[in-house]
Amino acid sequence: MRTGEISKTASMKAKQTSIIDIAKALGVSKSTVSRALLGHTNVNDETRKAVLHMSAQLDYQRNTLALGLARKKTSVVGIIVPELQSNFFPSVISGIEEFLRKNKYRSIICQSGESYEHEVESVAQLLSYQVDGILASHTYETRNFDHFRQVQRKGVPLVMFNRVTDQLNVPKVVVDDYEAAFAMVDFLIQSGRRRIAHLAGPDALINSRLRLKGYLDALEKNGVEPDQRLILSYDLSIEKVKIYVKHFLELESPPDAIFCINDPTALAAMLVIKQKNLRIPEDIALAGFSNDFSSDLVTPTLSTVAQPTSEIGREAARLLLEEMAASSNDSQWQEYPKETMVLKTRLLLREST
């Protein structure tokens, strides 16, 4: 330890070094430093090197706030998801981030926790952070989309994925929920099931409605009369699955299959069925949706629908960047009808059916 050094360590919030510091140290103007740091071409090669060197020397770190303020562009996009507990959204986010990184963008993740109020807050927060765009999947509580309309009014590009709404004219990335549900239920019927129950999601989610419709249409196509007692829609809070499944099993004429809105639901249902000492799939078949990590680990392994999660993320991010480019070139871009991209799912038939 040399003495005589100014002890920076001991000082609180050591004033960050700014471009002015490095300008002074080099005897140039801060404009030059700024240009060098930004990689502008019109800077003498030597000056640039000196600047880069000195900036490393001084442990310089760009102040993104100042940069964003001055540039009116932050290169940050906001991501709003309802939750991070299952595998679905984290996977989608990975897809998003990978694409963004390649394009020199960063993201801020907000989880609304399936709370409408938090979602509204998140939107406000992201706008106040001056994000350049927003990717969103809404909560199952969300029926009013004014907060997203505000995003559009402010001229901030918005793309929705997975949980989308037809109340908004924005680009969307979804999967073929209807077809997938139809295919799964059709398969169940083909393999001899007749009394197929459906543990559906909240009606507020378009995904729930589409999967329900796929279920119903598959029944109809096969001449199976739908039985309202076999259709229950719930709010996705796993604890309740037990109640509903028990209810199904205790019907005078219980189902011989249950098609669940998603994998966590199906896995919870599986526990209940096992506790009742029923065999899967002999006594009752079980199917989920999404191909969560666990669905392959349980016994019996769960039949489900695989979604291309990272592709969803990638495409959503791609659409967003396109929107962002369009919005800065064309002042009327918001008027145009937006594309909805429908990605293919894959039926995974495993032991439970």
Next chain:
Amino acid sequence: MRTGEISKTASMKAKQTSIIDIAKALGVSKSTVSRALLGHTNVNDETRKAVLHMSAQLDYQRNTLALGLARKKTSVVGIIVPELQSNFFPSVISGIEEFLRKNKYRSIICQSGESYEHEVESVAQLLSYQVDGILASHTYETRNFDHFRQVQRKGVPLVMFNRVTDQLNVPKVVVDDYEAAFAMVDFLIQSGRRRIAHLAGPDALINSRLRLKGYLDALEKNGVEPDQRLILSYDLSIEKVKIYVKHFLELESPPDAIFCINDPTALAAMLVIKQKNLRIPEDIALAGFSNDFSSDLVTPTLSTVAQPTSEIGREAARLLLEEMAASSNDSQWQEYPKETMVLKTRLLLREST
């Protein structure tokens, strides 16, 4: 639709309304507006109301960049985690965010994806965003902690959780990895197992080392000679589990139990064991660590160690806010030795042991 309205919809990036706009509209100065919005007390009640009203009217949204720049404080803390795929980190994050929300703080989540390089980038990004503090769990690749030292040099409070290092003098929140591992292995021995294998984590992680030590000490305490062939440490990439478990099972004298570094590992191991038509726990017992969502869903249910995830998050956030308070009151706060908080785990003995 009334006519004569200025079509804001069509304009791109409609210049956000600023406090100046609302100041003009009200014929007051922007300082007054600022104060009213910030909830300062020294503002006439009527003026305040007028400001609040007008700001709602004009769809005003605070510009966080400008605010942070002017205030030199953003009320944002950064969170760095290695991944979001398992349940552990998302749960911890929920705990963090809940606590932060109560204290009027926000967070930015960065996932390093277990990549050292991304971690370094994340730190730089967060610093450039001028976060007021950082909560971090490092990757298993991280052996050099200079990027975190830089955080300290810049006077930004830092708290580590779960994946911590003794190379840094910062507050830490961890669980009793050693004790938990010891207890689990001790239990296995008590219940008659002698050849207990350990599928360990990367040596770079202190958690791996502590769990390994707990394992070894439990063996020693019970007079069981450790067998190096039964100890394998790996990099947590699930695909490799198959190889290692197969290897174990094909030893001339195979293990009668496997203690895995975490639940994903144990669950993957379970598949391999089942494929070999071995019975769990009769032929071989299996134990994990962390109590992932799935560990209760598989058959047999997995014995594991429950970690108080949201508490970890809450406590880490609490320590961070304390640091932040201290750092702004005491210029020497960095010099003091920092507290390491060790939280209790709980042994969950289920069917697999």
Next chain:
DNA sequence: CTGTTAGCGCCTTCAG
């Protein structure tokens, strides 16, 4: 209680 005046750190014309 309110207006005025300086910035925060950086970028971007506009001259040279």
Next chain:
DNA sequence: CTGAAGGCGCTAACAG
């Protein structure tokens, strides 16, 4: 290729 000047939106003394 470089410097000077003005401004991004907001806050924080400092005077009244």
